[in-house]
Amino acid sequence: MYDLPPLSTLTTFEAAARHLSFKNAAVELNVTPGAVSHQIKALESELGTTLFRRRHRGVELTADGGKLFSTLAESFYRISAQLREVRAKRGEKRVKIGTTSAVANLWTSHMLSTFWREHPDITVDQLVSEEGFGAEAALDMYIRYGKDHRSDWSQQPIYRDELVPVGDPALAIAxxxxxxxxxxEQRLIHLEQNDYSWTTWNDWFTAQGHPEVGDRGFRVNNYMIGLHAAMDGMGLMLGWRRLVGPLLEGGRLKVVEGHSIPAPRRFYLVSRPDEDLAAPARLLKGWIGGITD
Structure with a gap:
């Protein structure tokens, strides 16, 4: 009744898109890379579109692939959150943390896998949203750029990043x-969101004494989609250097050196008061504070 392709193809695609690697997705799913490739091809055939571009160093999401991944990631995380509530009745140690899709993919997923290896008895669920978070009953904490002035929860600064232009390596070198x-004068990729805390290209240019650039270029409503557009050579994206570090280290993006500004805001961990957090959530909160500056 929902007109969905086989769920196995969707879960395989989500894993491959999250890792940007068929090989790493195969390891996570405990199948062969060939099986991942077969499932992706089946999904592309079902949808009548290409979801990945195959590169010699891995794969990249197409525009359709980026949109599908963003939707699936948020949906899977919400399903996971609901299952968390069901499992909590059995007394399992679980923590729920909210992030944007970019923060989840580029930072917290790796960070939380490290936490899980140190504390295998605690399961951490991620809820992804581009619209921000409120005082959700099932949410223990969330990460955001800048303080959340709508919230009376505890707000712990994590780190301050550096804002730099990023693009595909050829364009960045040029x-x-x-x-x-x-x-x-370059083609700029603008992030358009309801959360106005994020620094914009206009903010970046005016901070360096240059007039605003208006909306020259094109707009996206998801940071990961913007980064993928930049990787495809479609323009320059405003990059949080530390946040996009995995893409820089992998050679998918490169900083246009010569101009940067300190990010006007820090990233914050917004959480319930300690007295309202269960012991596993307090442990995760302290652990995050201990690995950031």
Missing amino acids: LSGASIEVLS
Whole structure:
């Protein structure tokens, strides 16, 4: 009745998109890379579109692939959250943390896998949303850029990042050392969200004494989709250097060196008061504070 393709193809696609690797997805799913490739091809055939571009160093999401991944990631996390509530009745040690899809993919997923290896008796569920979080009954904490002035929960600063232009390696190398005026004339990828705490291209340029650039370029409503567009050579994206570090280290993106500003806001861990947190949640909160500056 929901007109869905086989769920096995969707879960395989989500894993491959999250890792940007068929090989790593195969390890997670305990199947062969060939089986992952077969499932992806079946899903692409079912949908009549290409979801990945195959590169010699791995795979990249297409525009359709990025949109599908964003929807699936949020949906799977919400399903996971509901299952968490059911399992909690059995006394399991579980913590629920909220993030944006970009923060989940680029930072917290790896961080939480490290936490789980140190504390295998505690399960941490992630809830992904681009619209921000409120005082949700099942949510213990969430990560956001800038303080959440709508919340009376505890707000612990995590770290302050650096804002730099990023693009595909060829474009970034060609623009290395370019003047701020030259950068302002490039095709820019703008992030458009209801959460106005995120720093924009206009903020970045005016902080360096340059007039606003308006909406030159094109707009996306999901940061990961914008990053994938930049990886495809479609323009420059405003990058949080530490946040996008995995993509820089993997060679999928490169910083256009020569111009940067400290991020105006820190990333914060917003959580319930300690007295309202269960012991596993308090442990995770302290652990996150201990690995960040």
